[in-house]
Amino acid sequence: MTPKTKSFITPEKWQGKVLFSDWEAAEGGKIDVANPANGQTIASVGFGISTDITRAAKEASVAQRAWAKEQPETRKAILDKAADLLEANAEELIPWIMQDSGSTRIKAGIEIEHGAAFIRHAASLATQPMTIPLPDMEGRPNYARRVPHGVVGVISPFNFPLVLSVRAIAPALALGNAVVHKPDPRTPISGGIIIARIFEEAGLPQGLLHIIPGGASAGEALCTTPDIAMVSFTGSANAGSRVGELCGKHLKKVQLELGGKNTLIILDDADIAVAASNAAWGAFLHQGQICIATGLVLAHDSIADEIAKTLATRAQKLPVGDPLSDQVALGPIISDNQIKTIQDIVNDAVKKGARLLTGGTPTDRFYPATVLAGVTPDMQAFHKEIFGPVACIASFASDEQAVELANMSEYGLAAGVISGSRDRALEIGEQLNVGHLHINDQTVNAGPFAPFGGRGKSGNGTRIGGPADIAEFTQWLWVSVQDEATAYPF
Known part of the structure; x- marks a missing residue:
């Protein structure tokens, strides 16, 4: 049974489709989304393959150039509005999360609450100072500035699909990147559609966020296509090892948050x-x-x-x-x-x-x-x-x-x-x-202000959240300045 909807989720916009710069059919076709509690179909979504990822990455790369030049206050305002929309539409969205991911109402409510908090934290990053002065060298001024990678690929799991998606998507966008996101195809509504809708309604420019549910071929394409500079992955150690291998081979930055015992x-x-x-x-x-x-x-x-x-x-x-x-x-x-x-x-x-x-x-x-x-x-x-x-x-x-x-x-x-x-x-x-x-607490703790990640088979030493976000989703640019060019002896 499809959840009772209001105007916000608007299934007619996205049923059987993926989000490129607009909602369209994917080359991989479409799949049904089943409620794990009873097997009933609740919706259908587009299903991306490698060519869909390649296309999305190219479109995102074009859109990102203008976004990186956008005023930080503008980026912050869009993200803050997305968080407001998530909370304002909670009663409509919670049943979708429950049926999509098998969550209890309490757990679905936690996803809304924490998801909004992660987005607001990310919004605050947009206006943080990104430039530091460096000591003069050879008489010339120098400074270093954090700059976006370009396009960030995000791969998220089924268990906390909303939170574990927005905790990467939101800071990547706030810091001037575009995003191509592959949610788990078992939970594409919680992990993808809801996120697409809040950012659409918040006024995020087209082409900056692509939502492509897909399987292994789509995930591998995120790690290999040249238009994606970084991949943020949350999932199992086995899958994370493959993501790390491919990203290393293709010289991409990779952030891995894996399992735990x-x-x-x-x-x-x-x-x-x-x-x-x-x-x-x-x-x-x-x-x-x-x-x-x-x-x-x-x-x-x-x-x-x-x-x-x-x-x-x-x-x-x-x-x-x-x-x-x-x-x-x-x-x-x-x-x-x-x-x-x-x-x-x-x-x-x-x-x-x-x-x-x-x-x-x-x-x-x-x-x-x-x-x-x-x-x-x-x-x-x-x-x-x-x-x-x-x-x-x-x-x-x-x-x-x-x-x-x-x-x-x-x-x-x-x-x-x-x-x-x-x-x-x-x-x-x-x-x-x-x-x-x-x-004096158990292990299930997370929040937007903490650097989240692990050691050994739990990750590659990277972190996501809190002070780690700027370090992960940007890189240093060193700039030295002279008033005039000088001649060299060669």
Whole structure:
């Protein structure tokens, strides 16, 4: 069933189309968008292939030249208006996000709220000073200025499609770039259409933002076409490795924000109930389909069983089903293949001795909140990113062992430490190989003012958000000035 719409989303504008300089059919044709909760088609969108990306990049390159010369105040005003439009139309857009991505109403509302905050932060970047003086050299004045790359390619995932798209699109535009964006074809409305519409209505000049849902060939074209100077990618480590390989081969800047097996360490002086609530939120929010989900709970030996029992009790109270009923805490898993991946990891853990305290059996696309106790390093559940609502509980005997176990991961995205002593938690946390550290909180934390990214398999050391945006979406231009040219002895 297509969501009830007002005038803003205007499906007749974009049904079966992609956004070039205007809405048009793609050479790749079109695809249906299905609600993962029930399989029903909610809309159709255009589906881009490599030639569509090449065309979009060329058009964006032409439009970007004038945009880079536009007054910063003008760019800021357009972005601020886009954020206002996103919030003003929230009640219309939330049902689209729920059906497109399988989000609960609460999670869809978070996407609107955070999406607007990311856009407003990006707007503020447009008017930041971009030039610094340099010491005179050989008697001539010198300065350095941050300048846009040109065209930025953005590839975003299905899980938080609105937020994880605008957090790259908005700063790229604010800083004078044009954007070619490939949202995940499973969530092209949340990750693409909504964004296109708010910027259209905000007055963004045509040709600066292209929205091309597509598959692997479209993504690879973003990394190889010469008209794109930088690629911002959010997704799995495997796909990110391919993006990094192609961008490196074609000498493009690449920003990679990848997956995580994020650890929540619970020390022996922690409040059991509070710690379990943190673990539940971190592990089960949006069915665990979050790169910063709490993937491993490390609890001290003396409290591990009580944490597991308390967490299982909380998990049993979380209803699972179609988010449109507004009676559920967990919605659907994005695909049947992902259901199988989750189940394989759970089965492996149980086979190797983990205790399944609750959950562990899916119904169609719905996977209940699941708790595995007694998880050990020989199990997939200890190391693998599950991307499902599975809390994996392992134990440790000392603070030193907690650090050792946490740092066994190939990933390095987020970690949390919960303790009655802030200083003790900080001492442990600062030994962890991660990009985000949260003291007395779980791992699912993000915001427009923080540099977001990880280490190891979680990224290539780049960051997105906050003070990192200017560094990522612009580059230095060094200028030296003389009143007259001088003669050289050659």
